[in-house]
Amino acid sequence: MTWFLLLLCSTFLVCRAAxxxxxxxxxxHQxxxxxxxxxxxxxxxxxTWKSYNWSMITTIATFGKYDAExxxxxxxxxxxxxxxGDVPLSYIVDQDNRTAWITEKVELAKSQFMDGINIDIEQQVEEGSPEYQALTDLVRESTEAFHREIPGSQVSFDVAWSPKCIDKRCYDYVAIASSCDLLFVMSYDEQSQIMDACIAKANAPLSQTLNGYEQYLNLKIEPKQLVMGLPWYGYDYPCLNLSKEGICSIAKVPFRxxxxxxxxxxxxxxxxxxxQVNISLSGRLWDDTQKAPYxxxxxSNGQIHQVWYDDPQSICPKANYVKSKGLRGIGMWNGNILDYSGEPVAKQQTAAMWNVLLGC
Structure with a gap:
């Protein structure tokens, strides 16, 4: 009788969860x-998702709490x-740990009627290390499990703006690309490693951004596996000094x-x-070398700041590149940070940011 009650209870919990x-x-239905x-x-x-342009969206990666609505x-x-999907790479070097993690994620997706997983692992990895191979195995095995258990599901993997060991993320990009459905290329935070003068720069300069895609394509990664990720945010830099030419010197904060x-x-x-731009000292300025506004x-303390960001003008040539190169698509980090208040000017600005994703 005890085993029957346990079985009944287990069945009830599974059914209730589903x-x-x-x-x-x-x-x-997935x-x-x-x-x-x-x-x-x-x-x-x-x-804020209630105000997204749903006529355009194909995939939502949920990085907040699960929201059934x-x-x-x-x-x-x-x-x-x-x-x-995020996990310490040191943990999944072990095959049993890796399999358990994948099984857990598949079951979670199934119980929540979800359609796949976005693997977001931005940890530094040395080429040829145990973590290097484990990461490649994780992506391949996750894809196999999701495709088997949730037919038609999507497995994506987030990569830096360039495959050149950015932030010491020396991954096997070719093998990973061939093991999943798409790579989401994070074409932002491109000043995470400043090797020359310590000055404020664009978050995603046009030539640097597009050069990153050429590097991926030169690895023979298919264009249809690459989604261009754009920043819907900018960087606010306190200036140690602002030169007459408008160059903002910044503090030395090392990284990797x-x-x-x-x-x-x-x-x-x-x-x-x-x-903020409306009450700034300079108003909106444009850097024609980096093709970005600032x-x-x-x-309130009298400190001068310089803010670099992306807007429809800087996004436009990137979105056009996506179309001209036949890339898989486009996206952003993140959908929540536009102004969805419905105030007339904000409404126009928000609509412009969504619309430019499809080119101009």
Whole structure:
């Protein structure tokens, strides 16, 4: 009798966990349709997702708490919702640990009616190390498990803006690309390692950004495996000195072997940037070398700051490159940080940021 009660209890818990949270049961079916063009959105929580441009979105990577309402809404538009996958690489060097982690993620996705996983591991790895091989194995085995257990599911992997060991992330990019459905290329934080003058620069300069894609393509990674990730945020740098030419010297904050980095500044959402530029000292300025906007302002303590960011003008040629090269799609970090207040000017600015994703 005891074993029967345990079995009954176990069955009840499984069934309870798998109860569809959507008003329409068909919205709990995993999305299997493959889109020709991906618009890949990271969501970090809250309710701003209700104001996204859902006519464009194909995949939502949930980096906040699980939100059943978001899942149902996304599925009603045919958009996938995928888990975040992160784990210390030292842990998954062991095959049993790796298999257990993958099994846990697959079961979690199934119980929440989700459509795959976005593996976001930004840890430094030395080429040829045990972690180097374990990471490649993790991506391959995760893809095999998800595709087997959730037919039509999507497995993506986040990579730096260039495959050239950025931030000491020396991964086997070719093997990883061939092992999953797509690579989300984080074309931002491109000043994480400043090897020359310690000055404020664009978060994602155009030539540097596009050169990163040429490097991936030169590795014979298929264009249809690459999604361009854009920053919907900028960096606010306190200037140690602002020269007559407008160059902002920044504090030396080392990072993974570089003497300076963008850690000297603070990340600021586009919503804040659009408000701050209106009360800045300089107003919006444009750097024609980096093809990026910036502005200077003075804080309440009299400190001069320089803010670099992306807007429709700087995103436009990047989005056009995606189309011209036949890349898999485009996306951003992250969807939550525009101004969704509905105020007329903010509404126009927010719509422009969404619309430019498809080119100009």
């Amino acid at each position: 109860v569809c949270p959507c008003e329409r049961p068909e919205l709990c 999305i299997r349709e493959e889109r020709d063009f991906e618009v890949f959105v990271f969501d970090v929580g809250g309710m 978001l899942l149902c809404h996304a599925h009603s538009y045919g958009a996938r919702v995928v888990l975040k 072997g570089a003497p300076c980095s963008d850690a000297a500044g603070k990340q600021k959402p586009y919503k804040w940037i659009m408000q 502005f200077n302002y003075k804080d």
